[in-house]
Amino acid sequence: NRCHFEAEAMAASSDEAVVNDAVLKHIARGRKRKAREEPPSAERAPVMAPRPSMGRSRLREYLCESWAWGFLPAYWCQEISACVEDDDGPACHPAIVAMAGFGGRGAYPANVHRDITRFCLRDLKPVDLYYVRAPGWDAKRTPTPGIVEAEIPVLLPHDVLPWMAENFPVQFDAVVLGGEGAAARFWEGAREYDDHLRHHPAAQDPELFHACVPWTSHGDGVPCTTHPRMSLKVISTRSLLPSGSTLDTQFLFCAIPDSIISKETGSKTLRPIWETFAWSLTALSDGVHPARDQLGAEWPPGSPRALLAGTPIVAWKGATLRFPLVKTRGDLEWHSNDMSLSHWAANEPCFRCAANVSTMPWTDFRAHAAWRPMCFNNETWNPPTDHVFYSIPGVHMRTVAIDPAHTLDKGVTSLFVGSLLHDLIFDKVLEPNGTIPQQCEALWGRVQGLYEELQTQTRLSRFSLDMICDPSKPHTAWPCLNTKMAMTRSLVPVAARLAQQYSTGSRWDLHRFEAARHLERAYALMLEGGFFFTDEEHASFKASVGAFLLHYSWLSNDAGKKGLVKYNLTMKFHYLSHMADDSEFMNPRLGTTYQDEDFVGRLAKVGKASVKANKPTQVCATVAQKYALGLAARFSGNRGLA
Numbered sequence: 001n002r003c004h005f006e007a008e009a010m011a012a013s014s015d016e017a018v019v020n021d022a023v024l025k026h027i028a029r030g031r032k033r034k035a036r037e038e039p040p041s042a043e044r045a046p047v048m049a050p051r052p053s054m055g056r057s058r059l060r061e062y063l064c065e066s067w068a069w070g071f072l073p074a075y076w077c078q079e080i081s082a083c084v085e086d087d088d089g090p091a092c093h094p095a096i097v098a099m100a101g102f103g104g105r106g107a108y109p110a111n112v113h114r115d116i117t118r119f120c121l122r123d124l125k126p127v128d129l130y131y132v133r134a135p136g137w138d139a140k141r142t143p144t145p146g147i148v149e150a151e152i153p154v155l156l157p158h159d160v161l162p163w164m165a166e167n168f169p170v171q172f173d174a175v176v177l178g179g180e181g182a183a184a185r186f187w188e189g190a191r192e193y194d195d196h197l198r199h200h201p202a203a204q205d206p207e208l209f210h211a212c213v214p215w216t217s218h219g220d221g222v223p224c225t226t227h228p229r230m231s232l233k234v235i236s237t238r239s240l241l242p243s244g245s246t247l248d249t250q251f252l253f254c255a256i257p258d259s260i261i262s263k264e265t266g267s268k269t270l271r272p273i274w275e276t277f278a279w280s281l282t283a284l285s286d287g288v289h290p291a292r293d294q295l296g297a298e299w300p301p302g303s304p305r306a307l308l309a310g311t312p313i314v315a316w317k318g319a320t321l322r323f324p325l326v327k328t329r330g331d332l333e334w335h336s337n338d339m340s341l342s343h344w345a346a347n348e349p350c351f352r353c354a355a356n357v358s359t360m361p362w363t364d365f366r367a368h369a370a371w372r373p374m375c376f377n378n379e380t381w382n383p384p385t386d387h388v389f390y391s392i393p394g395v396h397m398r399t400v401a402i403d404p405a406h407t408l409d410k411g412v413t414s415l416f417v418g419s420l421l422h423d424l425i426f427d428k429v430l431e432p433n434g435t436i437p438q439q440c441e442a443l444w445g446r447v448q449g450l451y452e453e454l455q456t457q458t459r460l461s462r463f464s465l466d467m468i469c470d471p472s473k474p475h476t477a478w479p480c481l482n483t484k485m486a487m488t489r490s491l492v493p494v495a496a497r498l499a500q501q502y503s504t505g506s507r508w509d510l511h512r513f514e515a516a517r518h519l520e521r522a523y524a525l526m527l528e529g530g531f532f533f534t535d536e537e538h539a540s541f542k543a544s545v546g547a548f549l550l551h552y553s554w555l556s557n558d559a560g561k562k563g564l565v566k567y568n569l570t571m572k573f574h575y576l577s578h579m580a581d582d583s584e585f586m587n588p589r590l591g592t593t594y595q596d597e598d599f600v601g602r603l604a605k606v607g608k609a610s611v612k613a614n615k616p617t618q619v620c621a622t623v624a625q626k627y628a629l630g631l632a633a634r635f636s637g638n639r640g641l642a
Helices: 002-012 021-037 058-068 074-091 094-100 109-124 157-167 169-175 182-189 206-211 267-286 304-308 332-337 404-426 436-454 485-490 492-501 507-528 535-561 571-582 594-608 616-636
Strands: 130-138 146-154 215-226 229-239 250-257 325-329
Touching: 058 074, 058 094, 058 109, 058 616, 074 094, 074 109, 094 109, 109 616, 130 267, 130 616, 146 250, 146 267, 146 616, 157 169, 157 250, 157 267, 182 206, 215 267, 215 332, 215 594, 229 267, 229 594, 229 616, 250 267, 250 594, 250 616, 267 325, 332 571, 404 436, 404 485, 404 492, 404 507, 404 571, 436 492, 485 492, 492 507, 507 535, 535 571, 594 616
Parallel strands: 215 325
Antiparallel strands: 130 146, 215 229, 229 250
16 A cells, blocks of 8 residues: 555656656556445446536547547546546546546456447447448457458448538538638639549539539558557548648548458458448549448438438538549559559559550650650540449549659659768768768768758758668668658758769769759749649649659669669659659649558557457457547547647
8 A cells, every 4th residue: 555655646746757657557556456445435436428418528538539549548548537536526527537437446447448438439429330241351260260251340431521510510611621712722723624623523513613622532551560460451531622630631431450351351351341432432522422332222211321312411501512532642552452553563564654664664764755655644544453443433544643752752752862872971072081980970960051051840860871771781782761751851952952062073973963953843843832833833843853864864874884783763763754744733742641641650559559359350340439439539629620
């Protein structure tokens, strides 16, 4: 008991005290012993859920949200509530008293998760989950692993949006519609001859542009745990119009553990998921609730969905809103493996043109390259497979975005800046008589000086040789800057200044500087431009990208002739050329996955908190339910105003 009271005193001693998990667990153990020895009196009986008249509790909403997003474990929420109840006594909010009573006031921690789930479901009223039957692999099936019929929960976009519009209209206007007139401005900015946006079946009437919200989807895989190893395949959607926290603007469709997608099940598991996704997005594009389910069967007579059939999904200020899909985003791995597009290592690696590795080499970036006349457009392009995603109205070749985050920041720019820094270090132009560590130190000092000169906001916190190559074998692998994408992007103006300052006038140095200068110009146009480029901006962007690719190709070819392992050419350089072509119709920035990647990272925390004691087939249900509860708690607390 003495240790218990000392721990409680330490937890409450001051705001500066560091209370770790072990201390809180120690407090919890003391409370459990006390609860077993002294059963709660009638005045302190556990309350499973608050009464409707209890009113709001900001702390309750925050704890529920933090638990749902995986920031706090369930027993911490119960223990914090118990501490607040002890401090406030009779003045404590009834909702906090209810949470303090979870798990028999902490005596049975295994029940706390169950109680907080029931509490949130009853009090927050989240959007309902929709269950899809699909075969999945169950490694824990007894007596032997095998295929089971799994019920995979998804959050239908055409369920999430009306739920949000009805219950949280202020947040809906901010994080879906992007404010008054944003949708109309988007469609009016598209070029008249754009065969993607202006020919979209959902946006044919200019009088209804204000009720047509451009929609986008994203897919990616993300690791959640290492022991046992588990990754989630995450599919989500969002509006193209707003900005803000991805907890507000991004909406989960499903999160599926990779362990249930085996060689035996594979597409058999994913096919029903994609069918449901395409069915829901088709309903969003039409603007009305579907009359049949994803398999084409009619709803049971008198069922809630039968009663909704044919009615507007969202009726907003007298207009029926539509949400046409105009972009789908992801990295090359997602596009190749999950969207069935060309693989970057294939003989014909590009889904945008007929380039190959022999007769029409994709590495040729000249204006008269053989592959340029063989580029597809929306009319001549045919989906490579019968993937159901391509059956969604308005989905064409240019719906698949070429992502600047992975194509540029994590690809082209990382290779170029990594090779440029490698040049400066090993050519010893910074400290002519210095060692390699001294070269790195001098380079870092120069980078910091340029950061200040350029007033760069996003900066590297350190620099070392292992960020661009293996220090023990610096000349055997392609140099590549290994850091966060935003930091790589912010280093481009610095690299351009370094290439100019340390140029000796040689052909190599001149090509290197010109490449850096044109890459910096392309970035500036993309980041500063609006949804759509003007004619001048498009011409300048395309010219800058074309010049960069030509100068980089020269560096790559010359390095190969000299036997240098520098300036690697990958398929991402070819896709950069297509990105420049697409800029005629839309700013490439709208295809970036920065926000999507942030959302996937947040879902990884939810997945990590959902693995314990769950089969892989149950993890997706726990993640979906926690996400729905977290979203409801966030908007209930008015924290969803972007």
